[in-house]
Amino acid sequence: MRKKDLCFFITVLLLLINVTSLSAEEHAIELGGEDGWDNFSTEKNIQKCLGRYGYESICIASASLTPSKTTDMFLSFENGTISDITDNYNVVFSSLTVNKSSIMGGYSALSRGTQKGLKLKGNENSIFGKKGVVGSFSIAFWLNPSLAENGETVLSWQSSRNINYEPLYQMIAGAFYNNKFEWTFTNVFSSPEGCESDITLTSSNMVVPSSWSYHVLNFDEETGLLEYYINGRLENLTYVTSSGTQEGVVYQAVLGVPATIEICPQFTGYIDDFSIQKTLIEPKVHQPMYYPDGGSFETNILGPFTTNSEITNVQSISTIPEQTDIQLFVRGAENCFGWTDETPEWIPVNDGVLSKSVVGTYFQLGARFYTDGQSKKTPLLTSVTILYNEKDPPLPPFSVFGESGNGSAKISWLSSVDESTDGYLLYYGTSPGEYLGRSAIEGNSPVDVEDAIEYVLTGLTNGKIYYFAISSYTITDSNSRIEGVLSKEIWVRPQRNKP
Structure with missing residues (x-):
């Protein structure tokens, strides 16, 4: 065997050995991880939080x-801000600090004892921004006290009305006494005849201390029932009526001169999701901390990748508390056109x-995302890594040959050593490297010759x-075509057989 032929044989053999490993690359x-999560194309009931590795x-x-429409005030402390989401109240003063030690959402507010807390002034659309009959109302909040000592005050409103x-001095207060929480209403409830009633409601x-609890105070203007709940369990109730029972004449809440309302004026601990409603709140024994129906998201469409790429594995870093789950x-x-909720098909x-x-x-x-049976826990998804194979395009023929004819050119080649090859494209043109030919009877460049290894183009000059x-x-499974690089260029000059 000649040395030149031996080298050619060895080269072809090496290509054959490596073709399998070259056919696909992982x-x-x-998504997520150190760089965080981008925006999603759709999302429902999810939020961003700190997870694994911070x-x-x-x-x-x-x-x-x-x-x-029935929300009078809502302080969620989300986005690191202290403001009323309803815009019914303006902040007059605040010594509260937004903190990530929250129970609902990503933030709560921290109050440090005697720093006067938060003062808000209501507008004419708010309960405490105008005088007159209030109607039904509720006050609700999450509380995590560092102390539960006498005088620790979570809510205070003081004003007066003329009789x-x-x-006539008026006061509404919510404060701790003997490690219990006590609501006080002084000259707030009034009978139709103008008789005043002082109410104290103690848990x-x-x-x-040092644990979160959910507090709800409801007053029903129809029945006069004043109820106090902690974590959905009834702590105390009274009927604000002429007889103190549900049979008496109802006393209505009547406020005097508008005055500021103070939140945590003398309180040490955390408070979250403070709200006042112009309606009643339904207390729940198992107050959900997360949406009971769970949450979901869909990323933006990823790509483009090489045609016919295939996902091989999906790895995730997550935290899955007991009874919770994440389905990817x-x-x-x-x-990427025309995608709907149903098509292409979602694969679990x-x-x-x-x-x-x-x-x-x-x-x-x-x-x-799925929460637990009582909606107290949530799974956390820190990152997802999608592993996929991009199929490399097939190798071109190693050698190409040309033979001239009368107005024609016969082109032949050695089959590609790549076993994934399903066919060949024959490019032609009249300038080197520019294959823009249009004169051949067989068609414009490139001509699909399918699996042939020689082809004659006619109609040439x-x-x-x-x-x-x-x-x-x-040819891919989806009937699309992955094309490889071009072979070495050759040239042919068609000519007559006779002068």
Whole structure:
């Protein structure tokens, strides 16, 4: 065997050995993690929070109050701000500090003892911004006291109203006494005849320091029933009526001169989701901390990748408390147009393994979050890594040959050593490297010759040089074509057989 032929044989053999490893290369897309999460195409009941390694993670959104037309005040402390979401109250003074030690959402407010807390002034649309009959109302908040000592005050409102041209002192207060929480209403409730009633409503159980509890106070203008709940359990009630029972004449809440309302004027601890409603709140024994229906998201469409790329595995870093879960889904297609909720089909991922093959040029990730039975816990998703194979395009023919004819050129080549090759494209043109030919009877450049290894182009001009190159292609499962690079260029000059 000649030395030149031996070298050629060895080269072809090495290509054959490596063709399998070259046919597909694994890549990875990481979502979340150190770089955080981008915006989603759709999302429902989710929020960003701190997760594993201190990275930004996704969890179920807290079941915070959603303000409505009956919401008089709502302090959520989200986004690191202290303001009334309803815009019914303006902050006059605040010594509260926004803190991430929250129970609902990402933030709560920290009060440090005798620093006067938060003062708000209501407008004419608010309960405490005008005088007159209040109607039904509720006051609700989450509380985490550092202390539960006498005088620790969470709410205070002081004003006066004129009765027969005489000023009458009024007060509403919510404070701790003997480790219990006590509501006081002084000259607030009035009978139709103008008789005033002082009300004190004390919790039956002690409030435990350094733990969160949910407090709800309801007054029903129809029945006169004043109820106090902690964590959905009734602590105390009274009928604000002429007889002190449900049979008496109802005393209505009547406020005098508008005055500021103070939140945590003398309180040490955390407060979250403070609200006042112009209606009653339904207390729940198992007050949900997260949306009971869970949450979900879909990422923006990812890509483009090489045609016919295939997802091989989906890995995630997450925190899954007991009874909670996260279900991941992926889907893919060769184009990114016309995607709906149903198509392309969402494929579940279980322990990183896809239940069905996902192939395409574009991918999308979806996730469904499930809370526990009492909606007290949420799973956290820190990052997702999608592993996928990009199929390398097939190798071109190693050698190409040309033979001139009368108005024609016969081009032949050695088959590609790449086993994934399904066919060939024959490029031609009249300038080197520019294969823009249009004169051949067989068609414009490139001509699909399918799996042939020689082909004759006719209708060419005798005496004119034409340049040729061959590429290999693979047909994918979706009937699209992956084309490889061009072979080495050759030239042929068609000519007559006789002068």
